[in-house]
Amino acid sequence: MADEKLPARSEDFSEWYNQLVLRAELADYAPVRGCMVVRPYGWALWENIQAALDRRFKATGHQNAAFPMLIPRSFIEKERRHVEGFSPELAVVTIGGGETLAEPLVLRPTSETIIGHMWSKWIQSYRDLPVLMNLWNNVVRWELRTKLFLRTLEFYWQEGHTAHATREEAERETRQMLDIYADFAVTDAAIPVIPGRKSEAEKFAGAETTYSIEAMMGDGKALQAATSHFLGQNFSRAFEIQYLDPKGQLQYCWTTSWGLSTRFIGAIIMVHGDDQGLILPPRLAPIQAVIVPIFRNDEEKAAVLAAADRLRAALAAAGIRVKLDDREGVSPGWKFNDWEMRGVPLRVELGPKDLARQSCVVARRDRPGKRGKSSVPLDGMTGAISRMLEEIQQSLYERALHFRDSRTRETPTYEELRSAVETGFALAFWCGGGECEARIKEETKATMRCIPLVQVEASGHCVVCRRPSQERALFGKAY
Ligand SMILES: [Zn+2]
Numbered sequence: 001m002a003d004e005k006l007p008a009r010s011e012d013f014s015e016w017y018n019q020l021v022l023r024a025e026l027a028d029y030a031p032v033r034g035c036m037v038v039r040p041y042g043w044a045l046w047e048n049i050q051a052a053l054d055r056r057f058k059a060t061g062h063q064n065a066a067f068p069m070l071i072p073r074s075f076i077e078k079e080r081r082h083v084e085g086f087s088p089e090l091a092v093v094t095i096g097g098g099e100t101l102a103e104p105l106v107l108r109p110t111s112e113t114i115i116g117h118m119w120s121k122w123i124q125s126y127r128d129l130p131v132l133m134n135l136w137n138n139v140v141r142w143e144l145r146t147k148l149f150l151r152t153l154e155f156y157w158q159e160g161h162t163a164h165a166t167r168e169e170a171e172r173e174t175r176q177m178l179d180i181y182a183d184f185a186v187t188d189a190a191i192p193v194i195p196g197r198k199s200e201a202e203k204f205a206g207a208e209t210t211y212s213i214e215a216m217m218g219d220g221k222a223l224q225a226a227t228s229h230f231l232g233q234n235f236s237r238a239f240e241i242q243y244l245d246p247k248g249q250l251q252y253c254w255t256t257s258w259g260l261s262t263r264f265i266g267a268i269i270m271v272h273g274d275d276q277g278l279i280l281p282p283r284l285a286p287i288q289a290v291i292v293p294i295f296r297n298d299e300e301k302a303a304v305l306a307a308a309d310r311l312r313a314a315l316a317a318a319g320i321r322v323k324l325d326d327r328e329g330v331s332p333g334w335k336f337n338d339w340e341m342r343g344v345p346l347r348v349e350l351g352p353k354d355l356a357r358q359s360c361v362v363a364r365r366d367r368p369g370k371r372g373k374s375s376v377p378l379d380g381m382t383g384a385i386s387r388m389l390e391e392i393q394q395s396l397y398e399r400a401l402h403f404r405d406s407r408t409r410e411t412p413t414y415e416e417l418r419s420a421v422e423t424g425f426a427l428a429f430w431c432g433g434g435e436c437e438a439r440i441k442e443e444t445k446a447t448m449r450c451i452p453l454v455q456v457e458a459s460g461h462c463v464v465c466r467r468p469s470q471e472r473a474l475f476g477k478a479y
Contacts, residue, residue: 006341009275013219020269021148024278024342034146034153038262041342044286046156046262050136052188052284053158053260056180062132062160067114069137070105075113079238085205086110089141091153107140112206112231112257115161116239123163123253125244130173131163149266150223150479157261163241163253167232170254171209174230177258178211181226189264190281190397191215191271192404193225194474196450199437207257208232214449214474216404217270220424222449222476225267228258266479271400272366278343279365281396282389288321289385290344294332294351308350311360311381318382320389340365345392346385366392366399410472417463417475421446425476429469431462439464440475449474 006023009016021027026042029035038046054064070093076086086109093105108114115133123131140154160177164170178195185193193213203210207229215225235241236252245251272279282288293308295301308324315322323344325335332349339347349361358379364372376384407424411417420426421444430436430448440463441447451473462469 006275006277009218009273013270016273016275017266017270018148020273020277020341026265026269026278027148029148032153034143036148036152036154038156041286042265045265045268045280045284048284048286049188049260049264050158052184053180054134054136056184057134057158057160060132060176060180062134062162064134064136066137067108067111067118067135069108071108071111071114073104073106075117076106076109078113079206079235086141089143091140091142108137109139109141110257110259111135111137111139111159112161112235112255113239116235116241116255119163119241119253120239123241123243126165126246129163129165129243129253130169131161132173133162134158134160147266147479149269150263152262155262157259160256160258162256163236164255165243165245165251165253167254170232170256171230174209174211174228174256174258177256178213178226178228181228181258181260182213184260185213185215185225186397188281188283189268189271190283190393190400191225191267192397192401194450194452195454196452196474198227198450199434199448199473201434201437202448202450204229206231206234208234211453212450214476215267215271216400216407216425216476217267217479218273218403219270220407220422220476222425222447222474222478223263223267223270224449224478225264226258226260229256231255231257272396273343274368276337276368277341279396280343280345282345282393285343285345286321287323287339287342287344288389289315289323289346289348290339291322291324291348291350292332292335292339293324293326294349296352300352303355304350304352307355307378311348311350311378315382315385318386320382320385336363340368346388348385362388364388364392366395411463412460414463417446418444421475421477425449425474427452427472427474428463429460430471430473431465431467431469432471433462433465433467436462436464444475444477446475446477449476449478 007015025039028037030037091107136158138156182195185191193215198210209230211228213225233252241253291308293304295304312324347363354360359377362376409420411426411428417426
């Protein structure tokens with residue numbers, strides 16, 4: 001397997017992605033169409049993503065909880081826009097224990113409704129607020145076109161849910177969580193993102209305002225990497241989530257929800273990967289450095305393996321996620337290819353000649369070939385490895401940012417927009433009208449990704465209807 005080359009990324013990006021996911025052993029196709037099995041290496045990556053987010057959620061006062069997967073169907077029907085948004089995607093359980101159920105149950109597509117139901121019991125007074133909760137779970141949406149990690153019938157995510165006494169506080173929470181996602185994407189995943197507000201047409205069913213972070217993939221297409229919704233009082237009115245304010249008046253709560261899913265793994269693959277396979281940002285990589293011992297006979301083997309294991313122990317003690325690849329029956333070259341496919345940031349080669357010089361060869365995954373190789377003294381290895389991991393983290397971010405910027409154009413005219421979205425993003429003045437947005441989608445297949453929060457102060461004319469406009473919107477073809 002490791003000997004076969006992937007399809008070239010520049011020639012068939014989609015097939016490159018599919019094969020990479022399988023061959024890096026991140027995930028596999030499940031027997032049920034559209035479902036995925038996340039393999040241990042892929043799950044280890046997800047666990048690192050979880051840890052990086054969970055730390056941030058807890059630092060901002062959120063607590064984790066668990067809610068059931070089965071939800072009475074009537075719950076979904078309580079909130080009209082929610083029904084419209086999810087009905088076609090629902091999986092419904094009608095038989096349980098051999099009996100037809102009195103009320104069908106749905107497999108949660110998201111948990112707003114069941115949380116709303118419970119909150120209506122738990123929240124009584126302003127003293128009970130705010131409620132700041134997060135769930136790490138799986139949800140089911142009956143998608144027709146699926147792709148591993150990007151869109152599957154069942155996927156893993158976190159869904160945050162909060163309830164507040166005032167609109168202002170809930171809006172602040174929505175923006176705070178968007179900031180947290182952006183910080184995670186940039187700092188841990190080395191993925192530059194554009195935070196913004198969704199249009200009416202693109203927002204979440206049942207939300208008053210939806211925000212997202214948008215990232216550019218290696219083929220120039222957009223991926224919505226996380227969302228944060230200000231739900232207003234839509235769910236609190238549907239589920240009667242009310243509290244008594246200090247004056248003894250009954251008030252509806254203001255709620256939010258926000259999520260990031262295993263689709264983010266797809267973003268990591270598509271932003272950083274190359275023709276040799278995956279390239280993982282060191283902060284999230286399950287294995288940050290792999291040691292490959294090189295020897296020709298048993299005598300060399302004993303000395304090299306002993307030194308390699310000492311090095312492994314020293315790196316592990318310094319908090320580096322390290323693996324010694326002492327597999328028998330495969331050549332060092334085969335191992336190199338295998339770890340390149342899996343995107344391990346650093347490879348340490350240790351052979352008899354290196355040992356004699358008390359050094360080893362370190363190869364950077366982000367710089368294939370000779371360019372990324374250097375000889376490093378064994379003495380002081382932990383410091384050198386830590387520094388190189390930081391350099392790779394930084395360099396991956398800069399490369400992705402440069403790529404995105406080189407494929408993002410300000411487009412004053414419709415023709416320029418049309419051409420820009422063929423290879424990347426277009427930033428264009430937009431009047432706010434749904435018709436103009438719909439026409440762009442219809443004619444170019446690009447959707448409005450978001451109205452970026454950071455705007456270069458200017459005014460211009462809508463790229464479609466030429467009416468005066470104050471804001472630029474971001475357009476791109478999306479996953
Ligand atoms: Zn317009």
